[in-house]
Amino acid sequence: MAHEAISVFDIFKIGVGPSSSHTLGPWRAAQRFVQSLEQKELLSSLTGLKVCLYGSLAKTGKGHGTDIAVLLGLGGADPVTFDVTKIASAIETVNREKTVVLAGRQPISFHPAEDLQFLFTETLPFHPNALSFLATFEYAAPLAETYYSIGGGFVIKEGEEAGGMQPVSLPFPVNSxxxxxxxxxxxxxxxxxxxxxxxxxxxxxxxxxxxxxxxxxxxxxxxxxxxxxxxxxxxxxxxxxxxxxxxxxxxxxxxxxxxxxxxxxxxxxxxxxxxxxxxxxxxxxxxxxxxxxxxxxxxxxxxxxxxxxxxxxxxxxxxxxxxxxxxxxxxxxxxxxxxxxxxxxxxxxxxxxxxxxxxxxxxxxxxxxxxxxxxxxxxxxxxxxxxxxxxxxxxxxxxxxxxxxxxxxxxxxxxxxxxxxxxxxxxxxxxxxxxxxxxxxxxxxxxxxxxxxxxxxxxxxxxxxxxxxxxxxxx
Known part of the structure; x- marks a missing residue:
C-alpha cells in the first residue's frame, strides 16, 4: 500500500503567527510562486501581478494576516529567520510605495488594496484555503498558478501530488x-x-x-x-x-x-x-x-x-x-x-x-x-x-x-x-x-x-x- 512520507520537520515547522494555514502556508505559497517565475526565467519580464484569496483564506484572511504573509513571501522574506519586529514597517513600505520587490531584487508595481483580492463568495473545490497568482509579462503569455494551504503550513500546488515533490522510501512505512x-x-x-x-x-x-x-x-x-x-x-x-x-x-x-x-x-x-x-x-x-x-x-x-x-x-x-x-x-x-x-x-x-x-x-x-x-x-x-x-x-x-x-x-x-x-x-x-x-x-x-x-x-x-x-x- 502506498504511504505518504512525513518527517518530524514537516509536522513541526518554525514560522510566524498567527496561523499555519492562513499565514505560514500563504507565505510559503508566495515564495514558491516567485521561485517558479525564476525557474521559468520570467521574473525580469514581469509587468503585472494579482493575488486572489478564496474561501476561508478570504473570509478570515485579514484577521489571520494572510495579506501580510503574501506580501512578505513575495518580497523574499523567510518566516524562519525574518525579524518579526520589522513586519509592520515592511508592510507599511509596500503600502506607501505601492511596490513589491520580488525575491528582494525585482521591483514591480503592486497596489495591495487592488491587486490582492479577497473573494469572499468563491471557494475552489479541492480545499477551502486556496490562493491564485495571476501574472502578466512583457514577452510571454499570462501565467496563473494556484496553491492550496492544507493545514500545518503544508502547501500543495494545483496538480501536484499531496505527498510532496520528493517521495522517499521509509524503512517502516506508517499510514495508521x-x-x-x-x-x-x-x-x-x-x-x-x-x-x-x-x-x-x-x-x-x-x-x-x-x-x-x-x-x-x-x-x-x-x-x-x-x-x-x-x-x-x-x-x-x-x-x-x-x-x-x-x-x-x-x-x-x-x-x-x-x-x-x-x-x-x-x-x-x-x-x-x-x-x-x-x-x-x-x-x-x-x-x-x-x-x-x-x-x-x-x-x-x-x-x-x-x-x-x-x-x-x-x-x-x-x-x-x-x-x-x-x-x-x-x-x-x-x-x-x-x-x-x-x-x-x-x-x-x-x-x-x-x-x-x-x-x-x-x-x-x-x-x-x-x-x-x-x-x-x-x-x-x-x-x-x-x-x-x-x-x-x-x-x-x-x-x-x-x-x-x-x-x-x-x-x-x-x-x-x-x-x-x-x-x-x-x-x-x-x-x-x-x-x-x-x-x-x-x-x-x-x-x-x-x-x-x-x-x-x-x-x-x-x-x-x-x-x-x-x-x-x-x-
Missing part, C-alpha cells in the same frame, strides 16, 4: 496507528525509535537530533518571551495578554536573569495541584499570545494549536524528574508520528475539520508523547492519543473577528490539560480493555469533519464569531 504498532511489536522498538529510523531516509541521526533540539529551543524562547510580555494583542479585539501577569503572580517575587534560572524559580514553588495547573495554563497562554502577536512559534501541528505541546513539555520539564535533552527528543519524535497519522487519515486543517483538527490533534500528539517518555508502553501511548482526541470530537472553529485569539488562546490551555489527563488515564489502564482504537477515532474525526457545517470551519460565520456582541469595526 495499526501500522505503527505492527512495527513496534515486530522490532521491539519504542515509537520514537521507529520514527528516528524513518528519519534516516532524509538525513543522519545527528542532524535529526540537532534539528529537533532547534525546534525545542524555539518553543522555549517563545514560552519565555510570552511569559514576560504584557499589553494588548493586535487586531482590534482588544484582548489583554494574561500570561506575564499570571507568571509574575505565581513566582511570588523569586528572581532570575535567564530561562534556566526561570525554570529553577518555577520548580521552587512546589508541586501542589493548583500550582501545576496554573503553570500549564500559563505556558499555553504565553505561546498563543505570542502567536496572536505575529511572534515566532512552532507549528505543533498548527499555529492555532502551537501552545499545547510546549505547555505539556514544560510541565514534564518542570514537574518531572531528571528530564534530559534525550527525553525531549523522544517526546517530539513520538508526537510527530501521531500528528502525521491524523494528517494522513483525516486532516490537521481547521478549514477542513474545525478545531478538533487543530487543538484535538495537538492534544492527542502531546498525550502520546508524554505517555512514552513517562515509561508507558507503545499501546499505552496510542491509547492516550485516542483518549485525548475522543474528547475533542466535534469541536468547531469559530474565531471571533477571524482572529486567532478568542476562543483559540484559551483552547490551548484546555488541550494541554486534556493531554496530561489522557496520559495519566492511559498509564493507569490496560490497553487490552480499551473499547476505542486510535484508528477508529481518526476515522470518526474525519467523518465528523465531513458532516460539520462549513460555517464552523474557520470562516467566522458561526458560533462565537456571530454571537458575541462586540464592536469590531477596527478588525
Amino acid at each position: 496507528s495499526a501500522d505503527l504498532l505492527h512495527w513496534c511489536l515486530k522490532t521491539g522498538m519504542a515509537i520514537h525509535e521507529v520514527v528516528m529510523e524513518n528519519e534516516s531516509a532524509w538525513r543522519n541521526e545527528t542532524e535529526t537530533r540537532e534539528g529537533v533540539l532547534r525546534i525545542w529551543q524555539v518553543m522555549k524562547e517563545c514560552t519565555y518571551r510570552g511569559c514576560h510580555t504584557t499589553g494588548i494583542l493586535p487586531g482590534g479585539l482588544l484582548v489583554k495578554r494574561r500570561a506575564a501577569e499570571l507568571a509574575k503572580r505565581l513566582l511570588k517575587g523569586r528572581t532570575y536573569t535567564n530561562y534556566d534560572e526561570w525554570i529553577a524559580a518555577i520548580k521552587a514553588g512546589g508541586h501542589s495541584f493548583q500550582y501545576i495547573l496554573d503553570w500549564v495554563s500559563c505556558f499555553a497562554l504565553a505561546v498563543n499570545e505570542e502567536n496572536a502577536a505575529f511572534g515566532r512559534v512552532v507549528t505543533a501541528p498548527t499555529n492555532g494549536a502551537a501552545g499545547v505541546i510546549p505547555a505539556v513539555l514544560h510541565y514534564y520539564l518542570v514537574f518531572g524528574e531528571n528530564v534530559t535533552d534525550e527525553k525531549v527528543i523522544q517526546f517530539i519524535l513520538t508526537a510527530s508520528e501521531v500528528g502525521s497519522i491524523f494528517k494522513k487519515g483525516a486532516t490537521i486543517s481547521a478549514a477542513m475539520g474545525g478545531c478538533q483538527a487543530e487543538i484535538g490533534v495537538s492534544s492527542s500528539m502531546a498525550a502520546a508523547a508524554l505517555t512514552e517518555v513517562s515509561g508507558g508502553t507503545q499501546r499505552q501511548a496510542l491509547m492516550a492519543a485516542e483518549i485525548a482526541m475522543e474528547h475533542h470530537l466535534g469541536m468547531t472553529c469559530d474565531p471571533i473577528a477571524g482572529l486567532v485569539q478568542v476562543p483559540c488562546i484559551e483552547r490551548n490551555t484546555m488541550g494541554a490539560i486534556k493531554a496530561i489527563t489522557a496520559s495519566q488515564l492511559a498509564l493507569q489502564s490496560a490497553p487490552d480493555y480499551a473499547k476505542v482504537s486510535l484508528d477508529a477515532v481518526v476515522e470518526t474525526m474525519w467523518e465528523t469533519a465531513l458532516d460539520m457545517n462549513s460555517k464552523y470551519k474557520e470562516t467566522a460565520e458561526g458560533g462565537l464569531a456571530v454571537n458575541i456582541p462586540l464592536s469590531l469595526s477596527e478588525c
Whole structure:
C-alpha cells in the first residue's frame, strides 16, 4: 500500500503567527510562486501581478494576516529567520510605495488594496484555503498558478501530488496507528525509535537530533518571551495578554536573569495541584499570545494549536524528574508520528475539520508523547492519543473577528490539560480493555469533519464569531 512520507520537520515547522494555514502556508505559497517565475526565467519580464484569496483564506484572511504573509513571501522574506519586529514597517513600505520587490531584487508595481483580492463568495473545490497568482509579462503569455494551504503550513500546488515533490522510501512505512504498532511489536522498538529510523531516509541521526533540539529551543524562547510580555494583542479585539501577569503572580517575587534560572524559580514553588495547573495554563497562554502577536512559534501541528505541546513539555520539564535533552527528543519524535497519522487519515486543517483538527490533534500528539517518555508502553501511548482526541470530537472553529485569539488562546490551555489527563488515564489502564482504537477515532474525526457545517470551519460565520456582541469595526 502506498504511504505518504512525513518527517518530524514537516509536522513541526518554525514560522510566524498567527496561523499555519492562513499565514505560514500563504507565505510559503508566495515564495514558491516567485521561485517558479525564476525557474521559468520570467521574473525580469514581469509587468503585472494579482493575488486572489478564496474561501476561508478570504473570509478570515485579514484577521489571520494572510495579506501580510503574501506580501512578505513575495518580497523574499523567510518566516524562519525574518525579524518579526520589522513586519509592520515592511508592510507599511509596500503600502506607501505601492511596490513589491520580488525575491528582494525585482521591483514591480503592486497596489495591495487592488491587486490582492479577497473573494469572499468563491471557494475552489479541492480545499477551502486556496490562493491564485495571476501574472502578466512583457514577452510571454499570462501565467496563473494556484496553491492550496492544507493545514500545518503544508502547501500543495494545483496538480501536484499531496505527498510532496520528493517521495522517499521509509524503512517502516506508517499510514495508521495499526501500522505503527505492527512495527513496534515486530522490532521491539519504542515509537520514537521507529520514527528516528524513518528519519534516516532524509538525513543522519545527528542532524535529526540537532534539528529537533532547534525546534525545542524555539518553543522555549517563545514560552519565555510570552511569559514576560504584557499589553494588548493586535487586531482590534482588544484582548489583554494574561500570561506575564499570571507568571509574575505565581513566582511570588523569586528572581532570575535567564530561562534556566526561570525554570529553577518555577520548580521552587512546589508541586501542589493548583500550582501545576496554573503553570500549564500559563505556558499555553504565553505561546498563543505570542502567536496572536505575529511572534515566532512552532507549528505543533498548527499555529492555532502551537501552545499545547510546549505547555505539556514544560510541565514534564518542570514537574518531572531528571528530564534530559534525550527525553525531549523522544517526546517530539513520538508526537510527530501521531500528528502525521491524523494528517494522513483525516486532516490537521481547521478549514477542513474545525478545531478538533487543530487543538484535538495537538492534544492527542502531546498525550502520546508524554505517555512514552513517562515509561508507558507503545499501546499505552496510542491509547492516550485516542483518549485525548475522543474528547475533542466535534469541536468547531469559530474565531471571533477571524482572529486567532478568542476562543483559540484559551483552547490551548484546555488541550494541554486534556493531554496530561489522557496520559495519566492511559498509564493507569490496560490497553487490552480499551473499547476505542486510535484508528477508529481518526476515522470518526474525519467523518465528523465531513458532516460539520462549513460555517464552523474557520470562516467566522458561526458560533462565537456571530454571537458575541462586540464592536469590531477596527478588525
